[in-house]
Amino acid sequence: MDSRSSMTLLDRIVLAVAIALAVIPILVVIASSFKEGRDIFSYRPVIFFWPTLDNYASLGMRWGKFQLGLGNSAVVTLGSIALVLAVCLPAAYALSRLPRHGVGRSSSALLIIKMLPPLVVTVPLFPIFSSVGLDNSRVGLILVYAAFEVSLSVMILKTFIDAVPLEVEEAAFLDGCDRLQAFLRVIMPLIWPGIITVAIFVALFAWNDYMFGLILTTSRTVTAPVVLADMLSGIGEGTATWGEVFAAATLQMIPVLAFAWIVQRQMFFGALRGATKG
């Protein structure tokens, strides 16, 4: 039986509209970043045009702050991924392999963390961060991003470690490995998909976050999304042009879009595993 025959006309229309609605706005931003000003402002939307890099050149010349933001975002994202993995890999191992004496049960407390609205934390964190100077250092954001991602990450890693048969590890023990060596040599190579899944989730959050960046940074540690938002409101005041904003938006979205598309199967099934385990 041809499965496509069961699609009604209405189903096809809904699917087509949904795809168009999801993709066209993104393509408009990317395409417009290569348009000349007069093509962006023309009364009739211009679909075919001669691509130019003018907007990127102008962005580079007039918005050094955006480049600073991209650099800060990159550092903060990589730092968050590293911190999340450093904290979660040992914990996930213990939750999976040493769950007795209350260790296994303790993780349910982490679910509550995920439910706390992030904005609530900024009220007390802001005075602390500004008095210690953490808002003027990229370490501050790394700490916050990692803290909000550990609960999901540890659950994802635990499910991947659970899936490694115990016999594999026992064989390593018989060969004279201790727990750490067995973990590094036997388990780590088998849970790479889990580590990548975690990296994607952390990267999506840290690279894209706006709110913490807005509140917990200074002009030296500002992140790319915050500068982009500034540029957008600068259009009305004449300090930025739509072309520059599109170029900045494209640069901000491309890394994560490319990363997510390359490994989308990972993300999809990783999310599935994380979701079923809470």
Added chain:
Amino acid sequence: MTDVALSRPAASPHASRVPIREALQGWSLVAPLYLFVTAIIVIPEIWALYLSFTDYSVGRTPQFVGLANYRATLSAAEFWMAAWRTLQFVAIAVSLEIAIGLWLACILARLRAFRGIIIACLIAPIAMSHAVTATMWGYLLDLNVGPINFLTEVMGFGRLPWLSSETLALLTVAFIEFWAGMPHVLIMLFPVRAALSPEIYEAAELDGATARQSFWRITLPLMMPALLIAMIFRIIITMRAFGTVWILTKGGPLESSELLSIYLYKTGFSYWNFGQAAAIAWLMLLITAAASSLYMLRLYRDAAGTTT
């Protein structure tokens, strides 16, 4: 089952002849995680509770004022207006997300050709930051240069001030929230729908069931648990929506799109009234906790259901 195998002391030559040693090893591996989360999230959260009973502002020593902040917040019309707008915003965005997400999940489950690439397209908005989403829709809906207003003008509706009119702003930002949130619902619902066996539907068809009957009598009941979880999860997330709305409207025009999160942000970071902001924050936290407890209860029941 694995627990039994794991707790067998002989499983590891190093760790566990003495149970205390295994306990120490286990706890020392999870301890950094809990200490870290406690320092960055739990302690600030509790400190916010303390601040909510003071008149604290940046650079001042907090003075205890009892319940004054809560009394002020709960008697402020702005708070209740913001709460009412948040309710409308969440209701519009989440019901659209669930309805369209479920529909697409059902369509995709029956689709064989190009399924991977179609899913990739449909979930692409997940990769967009709030700043990019705001840029995109700010341009598309712009009164002067926006292509959407070009279309509405061609169709004879004229140009509409989507984000700068008091009547349209909240609806518009709720739609944008739907655009950004629907893929999350699809990711949660599609695997569940795809796991329903085709035989049930074939059997129903043989018995003369129409597609509509199959949906209401088979798909919906079987997917109800997943739908509930997706819905509660999205309600919790959407209640805290901030970035896109703040960038696009700053809560305006005339507070018409001022959600609770924006009201909280303004109180704390525009008026520097931290005591009051902390009180609003804790009220928001309590509302979220109420919604979350439904979520937890559901998860708990599911877990209990699968183990027994």
